[in-house]
Amino acid sequence: MTTTTLAVLVPLLPFLGAAAGLLLGRTAPGFVRPLAVLPTLAALALAAIVAVRQGGDAAIDSTTELTPTGSVPVELALHIDGFAALVAVLVGFVATCVQIYSTGYLRDDPRYPSYAALVSLFTSAMLLVVYSGDLIVLLVGWEVMGICSYFLVGHYWETPEARAASMKAFLVTKLGDVPFLIGLFALATDAGSFRITKVLGTVASGGLHHPTLIALLLLAGVAGKSAQFPLHTWLPDAMAGPTPVSALIHAATMVAAGVYFIARLLPVFEASSAAMVVLAVMASVTMAGSGLAALAQDDIKRVLAYSTIGQLGYMTGALAVGDRGAAVFHLLSHGAFKALLFLAAGVIIHASGTNSLAAMSRMGNLRARVPDAFWTMTVALLALAAIPPFSGFFSKESVLGAAEHAATEHTSHIPGAAGWIVLVAGLLTALLTAAYATRLWLLAFHGRGVEAPDHGRQPVAMNAVLWVLAVPSLALGGLAYRVLPDWFDGRDLTPTLTTSVLGTGVALVGGIVTYGAWRQTTTLAARAPIGAVAAHPEGDAGLVEAEAIASHTPAYGDVASAPDPADPGRLLLGPLHRHAATGFHLDAVYGALFVRPVLAAASLVRFLDREVVDTYVQGAGTLPRLLGAAVRRAQTGNLQTYVSALLAGTVVLTVAVLLVATGA
Numbered sequence: 001m002t003t004t005t006l007a008v009l010v011p012l013l014p015f016l017g018a019a020a021g022l023l024l025g026r027t028a029p030g031f032v033r034p035l036a037v038l039p040t041l042a043a044l045a046l047a048a049i050v051a052v053r054q055g056g057d058a059a060i061d062s063t064t065e066l067t068p069t070g071s072v073p074v075e076l077a078l079h080i081d082g083f084a085a086l087v088a089v090l091v092g093f094v095a096t097c098v099q100i101y102s103t104g105y106l107r108d109d110p111r112y113p114s115y116a117a118l119v120s121l122f123t124s125a126m127l128l129v130v131y132s133g134d135l136i137v138l139l140v141g142w143e144v145m146g147i148c149s150y151f152l153v154g155h156y157w158e159t160p161e162a163r164a165a166s167m168k169a170f171l172v173t174k175l176g177d178v179p180f181l182i183g184l185f186a187l188a189t190d191a192g193s194f195r196i197t198k199v200l201g202t203v204a205s206g207g208l209h210h211p212t213l214i215a216l217l218l219l220a221g222v223a224g225k226s227a228q229f230p231l232h233t234w235l236p237d238a239m240a241g242p243t244p245v246s247a248l249i250h251a252a253t254m255v256a257a258g259v260y261f262i263a264r265l266l267p268v269f270e271a272s273s274a275a276m277v278v279l280a281v282m283a284s285v286t287m288a289g290s291g292l293a294a295l296a297q298d299d300i301k302r303v304l305a306y307s308t309i310g311q312l313g314y315m316t317g318a319l320a321v322g323d324r325g326a327a328v329f330h331l332l333s334h335g336a337f338k339a340l341l342f343l344a345a346g347v348i349i350h351a352s353g354t355n356s357l358a359a360m361s362r363m364g365n366l367r368a369r370v371p372d373a374f375w376t377m378t379v380a381l382l383a384l385a386a387i388p389p390f391s392g393f394f395s396k397e398s399v400l401g402a403a404e405h406a407a408t409e410h411t412s413h414i415p416g417a418a419g420w421i422v423l424v425a426g427l428l429t430a431l432l433t434a435a436y437a438t439r440l441w442l443l444a445f446h447g448r449g450v451e452a453p454d455h456g457r458q459p460v461a462m463n464a465v466l467w468v469l470a471v472p473s474l475a476l477g478g479l480a481y482r483v484l485p486d487w488f489d490g491r492d493l494t495p496t497l498t499t500s501v502l503g504t505g506v507a508l509v510g511g512i513v514t515y516g517a518w519r520q521t522t523t524l525a526a527r528a529p530i531g532a533v534a535a536h537p538e539g540d541a542g543l544v545e546a547e548a549i550a551s552h553t554p555a556y557g558d559v560a561s562a563p564d565p566a567d568p569g570r571l572l573l574g575p576l577h578r579h580a581a582t583g584f585h586l587d588a589v590y591g592a593l594f595v596r597p598v599l600a601a602a603s604l605v606r607f608l609d610r611e612v613v614d615t616y617v618q619g620a621g622t623l624p625r626l627l628g629a630a631v632r633r634a635q636t637g638n639l640q641t642y643v644s645a646l647l648a649g650t651v652v653l654t655v656a657v658l659l660v661a662t663g664a
Contacts, residue, residue, distance in 0.1 A: 017039030022113070026113070035116070054082065099116065135194040175224060186214050282316065284317065284421045293581075299356065322406065341384065361443040387434075
């Protein structure tokens with residue numbers, strides 16, 4: 001089979017698996033799990049073959065016009081360069097791991113068939129985005145992911161947190177998609193085509209008429225989809241969904257789509273220096289703010305959610321300094337260890353019966369209950385903190401090295417200010433990342449108190465997936481910069497000495513300081529157990545998580561209501577902790593600026609409709625009804641009455657005529 005045919009099958013197989021899963025979910029439940037795993041696994045194998053055949057050489061392009069649409073045609077086009085080939089392998093790999101993990105995690109969930117089908121559809125949509133060579137076809141996958149995220153985040157619809165989170169995720173991402181759509185049409189109008197290759201050709205020839213406006217419109221959609229400031233607030237709340245969904249969204253789909261889109265169309269953004277500076281500022285604020293917020297969260301999944309926001313900030317920061325190789329390198333590395341972090345967190349939640357780090361810190365022997373999750377999460381946290389030789393070190397240092405180069409080696413299309421902004425924010429975020437990673441590890445696995453509840457052993461599929469993901473978390477970084485430079489525009493991915501020393505140094509300082517703060521806080525007053533820990537019978541981990549969400553409301557509220565004096569985050573942040581725990585009140589700001597005015601306007605419209613419009617309509621109907629009643633009373637059926645009324649009317653008319661005549 002040709003490479004083009006194989007590439008078409010990559011997104012098609014998960015789509016067919018999703019359709020078959022929905023059709024056979026009730027009639028043949030025994031086929032649901034094979035239909036969830038096998039098509040995704042086959043798509044992974046085909047994506048790997050496509051990547052090998054592409055080999056980092058010239059991009060593979062293929063196109064066919066769907067239907068004539070006038071001056072700007074829409075085409076079913078493929079454009080597979082080195083970035084697309086590698087990202088497709090990442091998507092297939094993480095999606096396969098998530099599907100296998102979910103067979104154990106949601107084994108008793110009655111809604112598993114629809115869940116598995118939506119995960120497959122989610123995967124298919126992301127693969128369509130990755131391989132698409134036409135912006136309209138890319139937009140289809142982009143929007144399908146938004147719909148899938150709405151249903152998957154709201155999987156536990158019985159809980160108000162899940163319902164609110166799914167609605168918030170949908171609305172915030174759609175808020176960014178409106179200017180994104182306008183930007184796509186403006187870009188295609190200037191280029192005369194939706195084909196990505198033709199758009200890039202137009203940019204190279206200076207054919208864009210309003211590059212800054214187009215770039216800023218596109219950035220709005222990227223900020224919503226990739227959870228960048230100021231449209232990042234949906235992602236922490238989306239943790240109300242099942243943990244495997246969180247792993248899929250954070251590691252390989254949805255949030256990765258925005259970063260990948262900028263990487264593919266980077267020349268469009270480089271055409272505007274102002275847009276690059278805006279991108280650098282957006283990335284820097286996202287990095288630093290999410291690091292502070294993660295250090296104050298009590299919910300283990302919210303810590304990881306803010307971590308994802310920060311790592312996405314690194315990727316957009318690399319793009320802001322014009323290095324898409326570093327951005328995609330970190331996207332690949334982050335996908336491996338972030339999927340591992342979330343899936344290991346699912347095992348921990350199953351074992352402890354709670355999402356709360358404060359509750360886990362009051363449990364003794366939790367580490368012994370989940371040895372697989374302990375060791376693999378340790379590997380993933382070291383990769384997250386960018387400690388060598390773990391994969392996160394190589395990819396994060398490539399970002400910092402690119403920022404250093406942009407700051408010191410001035411180029412025509414990258415402002416030096418963008419390089420300095422990203423470099424300073426990146427080093428600060430490295431310090432904060434190591435701090436909250438150390439805090440999570442200490443609170444989750446070194447608790448002191450009552451014996452951790454025993455919920456039985458986790459399914460083999462769940463633990464096996466953790467060890468599979470641990471391999472790239474440990475080795476991908478070192479392998480990629482030695483073996484895969486051709487897939488990254490031929491760029492040398494070797495970390496520079498300066499940023500390696502600085503980045504690793506601040507990471508070690510962050511970890512050591514956090515450990516010291518934890519040792520100091522453990523000597524404080526005895527900690528009373530909180531009521532978030534509940535005994536759950538051995539069984540479905542997903543149902544345990546749903547109960548943990550429902551029982552630990554503070555994890556999804558503003559601030560955890562049971563402060564833990566042994567939490568080093570409180571000591572490190574001091575008075576800033578209260579603000580960081582709420583995401584610096586950005587939701588409250590949005591509520592005051594947008595939600596309340598919209599609700600007030602809706603109330604006014606309802607009042608006008610009920611009290612004014614309805615009153616007018618009802619009055620218009622009441623008057624004829626009263627007149628009809630009066631006429632109906634006159635219809636007595638008595639002939640004498642009719643004759644008398646006729647004579648009386650005749651007399652009245654006669655008198656009236658005489659009066660008029662006399663007056664005349």
